[in-house]
Amino acid sequence: PFSCDLCHKDFSRKGELKVHYRIHTNEKPYSCDVCNKEFSQKNNLIVHLRTHTNEKPFSCDVCHNNFSRKDELKVHYRIHTNEKPYSCDVCHKDFSLKGNLNVHLRTHTNEKPFSCDVCGKNYCQKRSLKKHNRIHTIK
Numbered sequence: 209p210f211s212c213d214l215c216h217k218d219f220s221r222k223g224e225l226k227v228h229y230r231i232h233t234n235e236k237p238y239s240c241d242v243c244n245k246e247f248s249q250k251n252n253l254i255v256h257l258r259t260h261t262n263e264k265p266f267s268c269d270v271c272h273n274n275f276s277r278k279d280e281l282k283v284h285y286r287i288h289t290n291e292k293p294y295s296c297d298v299c300h301k302d303f304s305l306k307g308n309l310n311v312h313l314r315t316h317t318n319e320k321p322f323s324c325d326v327c328g329k330n331y332c333q334k335r336s337l338k339k340h341n342r343i344h345t346i347k
Contacts, residue, residue, distance in 0.1 A: 212292035247300035292302035294309040320330035322337040
């Protein structure tokens with residue numbers, strides 16, 4: 209195996225290690241000709257280019273919605289299968305998205321990481337803060 213001398217992560221191929229090093233060096237050799245955004249991996253650039261072309265090559269065989277990334281299709285498919293692979297260790301509620309589980313966990317910890325710059329009120333969800341901010345902008 210090939211091992212990163214900075215973080216000791218192991219890789220089966222030398223090329224994988226070479227790409228991994230870019231995390232530490234912040235090297236981004238691939239850039240978008242449209243918006244100049246830079247990427248460390250060629251495939252990430254290819255996927256990014258679809259945001260400019262609106263190409264959506266991955267199609268749901270149930271509802272025929274189209275997606276630009278395979279992982280988006282996989283997550284979408286859980287709507288049809290009702291698969292909920294993420295479970296709360298505290299109350300055992302299940303979630304289809306890891307992000308939704310993470311937000312839910314804040315109900316148990318009372319963590320409120322989003323804070324209003326005007327009045328200092330705290331919220332556990334960004335969307336709740338955005339909704340709250342409207343009270344400061346209404347004239």
